[in-house]
Amino acid sequence: xxxxxxxxxxxxxxxxxxxxxxxxxxxxxxxxALSYSSAAAEKKYSDKSGEYTREYYAADLxxxxxxxxxxxxxxEYGGPQGIGxxxxxxxxEGVSVLVLPDGAEVSWQTPVNEKQSIxxxxxxxxxxxxxxxxxxVFSSESENKPLNVWSGE
Amino acid sequence: xxxxxxxxxxxxxxxxxxxxMIIVLLFFGIASAVIxxxxxxxxxxxxxxxxxENMAFLAQSAxxxxxxxxxxxxxxxxxxxxxxxxxxxxxxxxxTVLITDTDVxxxxxxxxxxxxxxxxxxxxxxxxxxxxxxxxxxxTGAYVPERTAIGIE
Numbered sequence: 586x587x588x589x590x591x592x593x594x595x596x597x598x599x600x601x602x603x604x605x606x607x608x609x610x611x612x613x614x615x616x617x618a619l620s621y622s623s624a625a626a627e628k629k630y631s632d633k634s635g636e637y638t639r640e641y642y643a644a645d646l647x648x649x650x651x652x653x654x655x656x657x658x659x660x661e662y663g664g665p666q667g668i669g670x671x672x673x674x675x676x677x678e679g680v681s682v683l684v685l686p687d688g689a690e691v692s693w694q695t696p697v698n699e700k701q702s703i704x705x706x707x708x709x710x711x712x713x714x715x716x717x718x719x720x721x722v723f724s725s726e727s728e729n730k731p732l733n734v735w736s737g738e
Numbered sequence: 739x740x741x742x743x744x745x746x747x748x749x750x751x752x753x754x755x756x757x758x759m760i761i762v763l764l765f766f767g768i769a770s771a772v773i774x775x776x777x778x779x780x781x782x783x784x785x786x787x788x789x790x791e792n793m794a795f796l797a798q799s800a801x802x803x804x805x806x807x808x809x810x811x812x813x814x815x816x817x818x819x820x821x822x823x824x825x826x827x828x829x830x831x832x833x834t835v836l837i838t839d840t841d842v843x844x845x846x847x848x849x850x851x852x853x854x855x856x857x858x859x860x861x862x863x864x865x866x867x868x869x870x871x872x873x874x875x876x877x878t879g880a881y882v883p884e885r886t887a888i889g890i891e
Contacts, residue, residue: 599758602758603761606762606766610769610770613769613770617780618776620776620777621777623780624780625780627784627787628786630787631787632787634791634794635874638876639794642876642878643876645878646860649879649880652881653855653881655855656855656856657853657854657856658854658855660855660884713883
């Protein structure tokens with residue numbers, strides 16, 4: 586059915602399609618960018634969380650190895666009041682001993698990462714040992730480092 | 739406000755409209771292909787981060803149980819008692835389970851290190867896919883002192 590070029594054809598004028606397409610593509614691009622950045626942030630967070638879990642349990646295991654070494658020294662010298670117990674512990678790196686009237690308190694730190702460490706304290710007496718502290722603390726370096734806060738100048 | 743609908747009188751205008759439509763469709767096709775790829779990437783990243791979180795939580799639960807029990811049998815019993823897991827392989831110090839609906843295998847392997855005062859038992863927890871690619875792994879452990887060490891009751 587030809588209109589012979591006389592009857593007007595009702596349609597969308599030239600250019601409107603391009604404008605609509607640009608608008609739709611812009612909206613889709615924005616949504617895609619938002620979803621991508623959100624997913625990337627989520628992935629970064631979960632990777633960091635997984636990495637921290639791995640680091641923490643590796644440090645926890647290392648601290649238990651130090652405890653095993655201390656206990657081996659205690660077994661060798663016959664307990665905290667045995668002669669040479671405190672001297673025997675000097676071979677173990679990072680361990681400090683406080684000699685008490687009824688035993689000894691042994692403490693050490695195992696680094697988890699650059700900022701945190703596991704701080705452990707074990708109290709030895711004639712009856713054996715008791716873990717009095719096993720907690721995560723900020724490393725002295727990061728604790729002394731001031732926060733980068735704007736001073737208003 | 740001027741309506742976007744207007745009469746198109748000539749064949750030339752009609753042709754122009756179709757040419758524009760073809761260009762718009764082509765551009766929209768290319769743009770949507772890029773945007774769809776971005777959405778697919780976001781979805782993949784979101785799934786990966788969810789998997790990493792789940793694996794880290796499961797590994798953390800296993801590590802906590804193992805710290806308390808120092809036994810791979812008790813750990814696997816307590817951890818895998820729910821129906822979310824299917825036992826695949828179990829031999830001596832090795833346990834492999836399939837986490838249902840994820841196609842991810844969890845493997846736990848136990849080892850021992852002897853010290854003078856006791857034993858440090860280590861547990862390597864690793865997650866891998868069907869192709870054997872390691873997705874996440876961590877090591878934990880427990881110290882089991884000997885009764886003879888310094889008279890631990």
